[in-house]
Amino acid sequence: MNLKIAVLPGDGIGPEVTLQAKKALYAIGVVYDHEFIFEDALIGAVGIDKTGKPLPEQTLNLCLNTDAVLFGAIGDPKYDNNPSAKVRPEQGLLKLRKELGLFANIRPIKPYKSLLDSSPLKREIIEGADFIIFRELTGGIYFGDKKLNDAGTIASDLCEYSEEEITRITHLAFKTAQNRRKKVTMVDKANVLETSRLWRKVVKKVSENYPDVVLDFLFVDNAAMQIILNPKQFDVILTENLFGDILSDEASVITGSIGLLASASLGNKNALFEPIHGSYPQVKGKNIANPIASILSAAMLLEHFGLHKEAKKVYEAVEKAIEYNVVTIDLKADSKFGTNEVGDFISNVI
């Protein structure tokens, strides 16, 4: 297979972890005789620094005209602590998601056997947990009107959803559930929010097409608790943009490190793969960031193109690294291995 892949390393630890994912894909290409053509482009704070824009046109055009996007991370503290900055790195990622129509962000959560003891949660709570979060990615409060009055004393954000936006991701979630344990848990705040009530109505309607899948509902406050109390109850969690952002970061604790969690963002035409950890600027360039989430995003990319054998190979190589303790310090405090060494080990095993 020939695949043209746009690589957007972005900010903070983005570049160093994305490099390891490229190495893994390169190794897969050699072993299975595929040609992956990588083209790098700017986004985020580095995009602003070099072009004034968090998503330069050239980057967007590249992404629109490649088979997939491999994404690093975005964000820089110099913007976070400046509430009046007009241009921010995150706008680049949000615009990219919107322009590529990446409406579904898919985040699988499953602890590794050999890491069961590195979670802050007790082993008996997490052993056997295995669920996927479907987070809506191009709607909701992220994209609604934002206002600040002239005096700078009143601000607002609009959360908006349409039936169509809810319908398309709901189908994806139910289809996935059909191939799993056949349960969808919709998370909302329907006792307070109008948008949540629309979600409930639409999801119920769509669910009628999937009589073999059980649908249940949780309020987001309760869900935030249940994910920790009893994560095994979940199969597929379906939720809106902001709730998905919060709950998926929270759920990362089940696996022991957010440095292990990959995600796929899918649209009708395009697809983007990224680790769920952010730019983590504190450790940038120190060769201690965990590259596994990025490497697993590459594996999700392979799966997306039907390269299941190849994806499996990557998963196995990652498991071997974990099993042999070739991991970064987030997983083993006294580890001698850094970002590069873990990446090398994994691509060598491939």
Next chain:
Amino acid sequence: MNLKIAVLPGDGIGPEVTLQAKKALYAIGVVYDHEFIFEDALIGAVGIDKTGKPLPEQTLNLCLNTDAVLFGAIGDPKYDNNPSAKVRPEQGLLKLRKELGLFANIRPIKPYKSLLDSSPLKREIIEGADFIIFRELTGGIYFGDKKLNDAGTIASDLCEYSEEEITRITHLAFKTAQNRRKKVTMVDKANVLETSRLWRKVVKKVSENYPDVVLDFLFVDNAAMQIILNPKQFDVILTENLFGDILSDEASVITGSIGLLASASLGNKNALFEPIHGSYPQVKGKNIANPIASILSAAMLLEHFGLHKEAKKVYEAVEKAIEYNVVTIDLKADSKFGTNEVGDFISNVI
């Protein structure tokens, strides 16, 4: 002291747990020679059933003219699963919060020594954790404009905040931090939301009045993770309405049961005390709901009126119940004690 207390038992397990809190207050009154006059009133689904309104005028008037409100719980599944219901129980609580101007909801999180092993989190993670969540309670997306187009296909909720709303709760949070470990962590999503950026700006400004308190910031997704990874890092968490709702329910896992967590909602004139668990309709009337959160809310009420000795007495009685395993089944699966027995034990110890 003479106190007139409005009691709003509400829905689900509200009535049975509130009864135990009344018993505890009654016992305190006898021992310390205070007169607590209780007056019950309707709210929530029972309010709708009996008067058509989730907050009958009579209830609101009573609350406006008493010293404090002791609140049970609100919510009923018959409304949750009916997205087009026009009247909902929760409107009663939201309206009450608004009308009484209860802008600050205060939720202390601290595990009991003898319950350290009932949390899904490992002992070493939670031992020594001790923080308070300050949740803004009368603004944000809970109270902004809600819209649904005529076709019922597009819905929206507006999240709005003003400098004034942010300022008043920020002062409370910083004053509390001054009497504790002198750290405030503001939780927001300032990399995406305009309201969060206003929060950051205002909180920074207010913080200048409290040079002895350290202020730091966390994005809400990261905060949802940090609360589980390392809860000991927190002293006072300050956040907006919806984030506070989610994070405080999540944080309840630290204590082993949401049935242990009380809250105080304060305004300039009024005060309301409620357990943070909801109406939990599944166990209503079964005499298995944990009354401790409600009893601890009563203790917070005592503290609010400067009755520190009395509050301490309640805390000690609760600790004794826990120590002697006189607890409900959420804390000890094979317990023979029910809601009533735990309530009796605690008021007898007082």
